[in-house]
Amino acid sequence: AIQSCMAEIEAGRLEEAGRKRKGKRSWPEPPKRNKAVDRGKTKELLDCLDCLVPVRVRPLSEEKGKLESRRTVLQLYEDCIVHIKSIVNKEEDQGVPAMRSSGAVFHGDVLRNGMVSSFTFPFVTLHIPSLVVESASQMVQYWYRNSPFRSLIGQNLLHFIDYADRWKWRAYLKKVEGLKQAGGQTLCSIPPFEATLLCFNFFAFPAANRSDCTGVGIETIKCLWVPTCVNADGCVLFLLYIQPPAVNPKNKKPKKGAEYREFREIITEKPQMSCNGIYGYDELCSTCFPWNVDSAMHAQEEDSHPPFVQAAIVGMWKARSSVGHLFDKVVGNIVPSVTGGLTRYLSRLIQIHFTTLTNVAGIVTFCSYMRIEFPRFLGSVRTPWTQVVCVPLDGRLIPIGKDRFTCYCPFMHGEAGSVQWWEAYFRKEEGKLVCYHTRIVFCGHDEVHGKIIKVAGEVLKAGSCESTLDFQHVLKWVSGTDPKLQVDRKLWSSPALQLDIATLEEDLDSFRAHEPSELELKCLPAFYADRLGKMPYYPHSPRFPE
Known part of the structure; x- marks a missing residue:
């Protein structure tokens, strides 16, 4: 017995050694499965599933199954799939999340404050349909750090949209109004649109007295406006995707301040491209x-100041009684009856003298004078030149009445051989400036008239984006400048306070109360920084180089 056991052990050793030589590992044999037990477990699971899954309606001819519901196993599987899909779709409709987040849940105000404080995430929240800015991120606020009003919040955004793109905003508002009346969604079906935004930036160039002359100019940013969501107050949040400008490989990158030097050269050093001269109103x-x-x-603003073109013609329109007596002495009532009115005929006789030149401080100023030149059959009488307005084109605030201000900002980039600037009017409300009217002035060449001046704008209702009057005035060139007219080059030679001459002293006291942090210094206007003796950090600003 012992020998037989030893023989079996030795045989096992030899077999194990042979397996190792073949590189195979010995595995224990799996236990034999009882198929009857497996069939029993499967039947129990099918019976349990048959009780849980609802039965779909079928013809009696298809109820041939052996389950309690008279379904076959395949029919049970089909009903199970349909039932699971219905549960998943119901959870999606109710907004039940498929997974729970293990992170902290933030309140809506915390998320909004985080978005507002972002310097890399441009967005604007607007009241609809007035388009008044309710909030904006720090990146968008940074674009208006040099503006006369300092903050975009509370302003009508339409004043800072390019005049050629305002129709896109009105088309969007019409779609929103139509969807509201139809009871549909106001965001999902309205596609994004492109519109150019007008922003403000410092410029600096060497002046005549070898000191840098600074001011504020207009920069244009082409953005894709994407409506995202609506809050409880009915404000729409727009995400801004900045579109890259068209790049011309032939154009070299301009140096610092080169854009404004080009503007100054056009109006001072290149007479053939200058807008200086005498112009007449083109009625057609x-x-x-x-x-x-x-x-x-x-009608909108009782104390509104008429701009330079209107001030010239309206000034003579108000004096139509005295001019009417002159007509009565010469030709009686012939001219008014033929032309349809004395006032309308005066617009054809008025000549406006435009001059853009640099003063003794190197600041570009714009001056306009007015006179009436009667035709030959009235004696060719010319009235003396009367100054209408003389303003600097550096973006400074100019008082025009009680709590009323205006400013003229040149465009940093424009069409070749043309001059363009932005004119705005502000009123003071609760210690801040609110813009109520803007217009664009273009001085260049036209294919029909040659040298012309165009003034385009619209009068908006107070607190609304609805336009009461959309206008465009064209002045055609008559002759060159009058050499007898002497323009005072000492006007506006003193440097402007940047940027707010109408700021209350309480604002400065609030800044003195605490030490500004790094974030506050980035948002601190240069005017306050100079008064406080601090130097705010403005990236890529010619006034504050890195």
Whole structure:
């Protein structure tokens, strides 16, 4: 017995050695499965599933199964799939999340404050349909750090949209109104749109007295406006995707301040491209008369100041009684009856003298004078030149009345051989400036008239984006400048306070109360920084180089 056991052990050793030589590992044999037990477990699971899954309606001819519900196993599987899909779709409709986040849940105000404080995430929240800015991120606020009003919040955004793109905003508002009346969604079906935004930036160039002359100019940013969501107050949040500008490989990158030097060279050093000269009002190419704009402006703002073109013609319109006596002495009532009115005929006789030049401090100023030149059959009488307005084109605030201000900002980039600037009017409300009217002035060449001046704008209702009057005035070139007219080059030679001459002293006291942090210094206007003796950090600013 012992020998037989030893023989079996030795045989096992030899077999194990043979397996190792073949590189195979010995595995224990799996236990034999009882198929009857497996069939029993499967039947129990099918019976349990048959009780849980609802039965779909089927013809009696298909109820041939052996389950309690008279379904076959395949029919049970089909009903199970349909039932699971219905549960998943119901959870999606109710907004039940498929997974729970293990992170902290933030309140809506915390998320909004985080978005507002972002310097890399441009967005704007607007009241609809007034388009008044309710909030904006720090990146968007940074674009307006050099503006006269300092903050975009509370302003009507339409004033800072390019005049050629304002129709896109009105088309969006019409779609929103139509969807509201139809009871549909106001965001899902409205596609994004592109519109150019007007921003403000410092410029600096060497002046005549070898000191840098600074000011504020207009920069244009082409953005894709994407409506995202609506809050409880009915404000729409727009995400801004900045579109890259068209790059011309032939154009070299301009140096610091080169954009404004080009503007100054066009109006001072290149007479053939300058807008200096005598102009006359073109009734055919204009959409309305200047006094129509003046009356529309005064209907919205009682103390509104008429701009340079309107001030010239409206000033003579107010003096139509004295000019009417002159007509009575010469030709009686012939001219008014033929032309349809004395006022309309005066617009054809008025000449406006435009001059853009640098003063003794190197600041570009714009001056306009006015006179009446009667035709030959009235004696060719010319009235003396009367100054209408003389303003600097550096973006400084100019008082025009009680709590009313205006400013003129040149465009940093424009069409070749043309000059363009932005004109705005502000009123003071609760210690801040609110813009109520803007217009664009273009001085260049036209294929029909040659050298012309165009003034385009619209009069908006107070607290609304609805336009009461959309106008465009065209002035055609008559002759060169009058050498007898002497322009005072000492006007506006003193440097402007940047940026707010109408700021209350309480604002400065609030800044002195605590030491500004790094984030506050980035948002601190340069005017306050100079008064406080601090130097805010403005990236890529010519006034504050890195």
